[in-house]
Amino acid sequence: MYKIPLSSTPINTTGLADILRAYEGQSVMKIVEDFETSLRKYTGAKYVLALNSGTAAIHLALKALGVGPGDTVVAPTFTYVATVSPILYLGATPILIDSEPTTWNISPELLETAIKEHLRKKSKPRCVIVVHNYGMPCKMGEIREVCDRHAIPILEDAAEAIGSRYQGSLAGTLGQIGIFSFNNNKIITAYGGGALITENEEIYRKTLFWATQSKEDKPYYEHTDIGFNYRISPLNAAAGLLELKEIDSRVAERRRIFDRYREILANRSGTTWLEEPGGHFSNRWLSTPLFSNPLKINEIMAKMNRNGIEYRRLWNPMHLQPYYQKYPAIVNGYAEKLFQEGLCLPSGNLADVSHVASVMNQIS
Numbered sequence: 001m002y003k004i005p006l007s008s009t010p011i012n013t014t015g016l017a018d019i020l021r022a023y024e025g026q027s028v029m030k031i032v033e034d035f036e037t038s039l040r041k042y043t044g045a046k047y048v049l050a051l052n053s054g055t056a057a058i059h060l061a062l063k064a065l066g067v068g069p070g071d072t073v074v075a076p077t078f079t080y081v082a083t084v085s086p087i088l089y090l091g092a093t094p095i096l097i098d099s100e101p102t103t104w105n106i107s108p109e110l111l112e113t114a115i116k117e118h119l120r121k122k123s124k125p126r127c128v129i130v131v132h133n134y135g136m137p138c139k140m141g142e143i144r145e146v147c148d149r150h151a152i153p154i155l156e157d158a159a160e161a162i163g164s165r166y167q168g169s170l171a172g173t174l175g176q177i178g179i180f181s182f183n184n185n186k187i188i189t190a191y192g193g194g195a196l197i198t199e200n201e202e203i204y205r206k207t208l209f210w211a212t213q214s215k216e217d218k219p220y221y222e223h224t225d226i227g228f229n230y231r232i233s234p235l236n237a238a239a240g241l242l243e244l245k246e247i248d249s250r251v252a253e254r255r256r257i258f259d260r261y262r263e264i265l266a267n268r269s270g271t272t273w274l275e276e277p278g279g280h281f282s283n284r285w286l287s288t289p290l291f292s293n294p295l296k297i298n299e300i301m302a303k304m305n306r307n308g309i310e311y312r313r314l315w316n317p318m319h320l321q322p323y324y325q326k327y328p329a330i331v332n333g334y335a336e337k338l339f340q341e342g343l344c345l346p347s348g349n350l351a352d353v354s355h356v357a358s359v360m361n362q363i364s
Contacts, residue, residue, distance in 0.1 A: 003308035004356060007185040007286060007348045012242060019238045028234035035237040036195075038244050043170055045178075045197040047204035050237060051211060054159040054181030054194035056230040059086035060207040061155050061177040061196055062127060067092050071126040074114055074152075076106040077317040078335035079131045083157050084318050087129075095125060096319045096329035102277050104133050104338060108142035110330045115150050117330075128154050132161035132171050133315070134344075135187075135254075135283035136274060140166045140174050155179070162188055163251035165281040172197055182240055187250045187285055190240035193232045251283045257350050258284035264357040265289065270296075286344040288314060294340045299363045301343070307359050314342035 023031050036048040051057050067073055069091030075084050077096040087094045095114050100107040111128065118125055128147050130138045147154050154175030158164070161171035162180050172178030178197045182190035196207055209215075214227030232240075262273050270292035276282055291297055297313075304311050316339050319329035346352050 002310035004310060004346045004352045005348060006310040006312055006344060006346050009184070009189050009243070009348065011191070011239075015242045016239060019242050023238075031234040031241065032232055032237045035190075035232070035240045035244075038241060039180075039195055039197070042244060042247065043173055043178075043197055045173060046199045047197065047201065049196045049204060049207050049211065050232040050240070051194045051196060051230045052192065052232050052236070053082075053230075054157075054179055054183065055082040055086060056211070056228065057179035057181075057194040057196040058083065058129070058155070058157060059089055060210055060228070060230065061179060061203075062086055062090055062092075063210065064177065064203045064206050065127045065153050065155065067126045072118060072123055073127045073129060074106075074111060074125045075129040075318075076131050076133075076335075077319045077329055077331065078104065078106075078133060078315050078338060079157070079318065080159075080315060081318065081321070082159070083129060083131055084324065092126065094318075094324070094327050096317075096324070096327060096331075098317075098329075098331040099133075099334045099338065100139070101334055103136045103138055103280065104274060104334075105136065105138040106130055106143070107332065107334075108139055108146055110332065111143060112146050114330050115146065115152065119150070124150065125152055128152055129157055130154060130175065131157040131159075132164055134274075134288050135161045135164045135285035136276070137161065137164050137166040137171055137174075137280050137282065139277075141279075144174075153177075159183075159194070160186070160285045161283060162186070163247055163283040167279045176200065177203060182236070182243075187254060187283055188240070188243045188247055190232065190236040190243065193236045193240055195232075253350060254284045254347060255282075257347050257353055258287045260350065260353045261287045261289070261345060261357060264354065265360065268361065284347070286312075286347045288342055288344050290338070290341040291343070292341065296363060297341070297343060300360055303359055303363055304356075309356055309359060310346060312344040314338045314344065 156175035158172035159181035164171040182193035211230040317335040
């Protein structure tokens with residue numbers, strides 16, 4: 001058990017009890033419906049489907065976009081495995097694309113290269129997945145220009161980016177489908193859960209059907225398609241309802257934590273931070289410095305372990321992962337650089353920052 005966790009939200013037992021009491025005597029599904037309504041109001045999306053994980057949301061989104069056996073899907077190599085594994089659930093092949101240095105996200109130039117390469121092979125990718133890593137929005141203008149030109153839909157993995165904005169628009173609303181995660185370590189948590197959002201009614205209807213075991217609307221059980229048990233539980237939805245009320249203050253707090261780390265560690269030689277490009281607003285989910293001398297990372301991690309401080313390396317690129325090395329990848333080395341040089345620092349409590357930074361500064 002770490003004394004200082006990487007990113008966690010204690011359960012507000014009093015607030016959660018108040019939420020649950022408000023639904024006494026009602027159908028428990030009313031909690032789920034109200035959570036979805038709150039997400040619709042926050043995002044401005046026409047349709048919201050609350051699910052039991054962000055991974056389930058990606059799976060259903062890909063299925064709704066027609067991904068199936070023999071298809072290819074473009075995805076970033078610098079991401080968590082849950083972005084890529086649903087591609088395999090559907091029998092498709094991921095094409096892994098490296099990052100660019102301005103946002104650390106999928107490179108529009110390499111994306112264009114990948115699409116053209118597969119068009120020459122008469123195999124246009126079925127979909128492009130983008131990920132806003134650590135809350136920093138992708139270069140969505142350039143990415144949309146590429147995808148629109150080739151008529152390829154965008155699935156926006158905003159699991160880490162609720163509250164982030166690109167050119168004033170919320171992350172999750174920038175593609176044909178967006179997904180969120182409400183896992184335990186996220187800025188807004190339901191202690192397990194996710195959501196799919198879209199403007200397309202057909203996509204919403206299909207994914208709702210599949211998420212509820214593809215049960216036909218009849219007075220008995222009948223199934224004409226394979227389905228999944230993917231709906232969020234009412235207890236998770238209740239926690240999400242409570243948490244969503246705090247979204248603006250939570251994002252502001254994460255940004256203060258990021259700025260405070262950067263301020264305290266400003267004189268630390270060889271330490272750099274990801275800046276916000278024009279038009280990008282990051283929720284700064286995790287504070288993630290890079291160190292020009294990767295050997296220092298091992299010393300810092302050892303010191304943090306001795307002091308009970310949780311940390312995490314930046315994403316280990318998918319094209320380096322033992323299971324995923326067999327899939328096509330277009331790389332420039334930047335994701336590997338990020339993995340070698342970066343750390344995620346505890347980002348859930350402003351009061352922890354000074355102590356964590358002081359421990360880091362003990363390593364010269």
